[in-house]
Amino acid sequence: MAILWALVAGLVVGLLAKLVLPGRQPVPLWLTVLLGLMGALVGNALASAFGVRHTDGIDWIRHLLQVGVAAVLISAVTPAYLGRRR
Template identity: 70%
Template sequence: MSFLWAILAGLVIGVLAKLVVPGRQPIPLWLTILLGIVGGLIGNALAGVFGVRDTGGIDWIRHIFQIGAAAVLIALVSPLWSRGRA
């Protein structure tokens, strides 16, 4: 069941990260989900380093770290993907 949650979280994080990155990102949905999952893991690690991983209520700062990390990954991978497909 945690595998399905990781895919769902990766989808949400990846789509939100694509909205943050300016311009068009011509990457497929599966790559968006994969980068969202990796960004979520990196964001969790960063939140742990800064001591904001588990707080009372909604962990907004952790989610910002997750989306930010996924946005950086999408910004880095998107030009490589489009260059490789041309």
């Protein structure tokens, strides 16, 4: 069940990251989920390092870090993915 939740989290974080990036990112859904999952993991690690992983209520800072890292990953991988397809 944990794998299913990780995939759902990767999908949500990846789609939110694509939403905040300007323009179109023509990467497939599987890559969006993978990069969203990586963004969630790195964002959690950064939140732990900054001491904001567990706060009262919703952990907005942690979620912003997750989406931000995923957005950076998507923007970095998109040109490489497009170059590989040509």
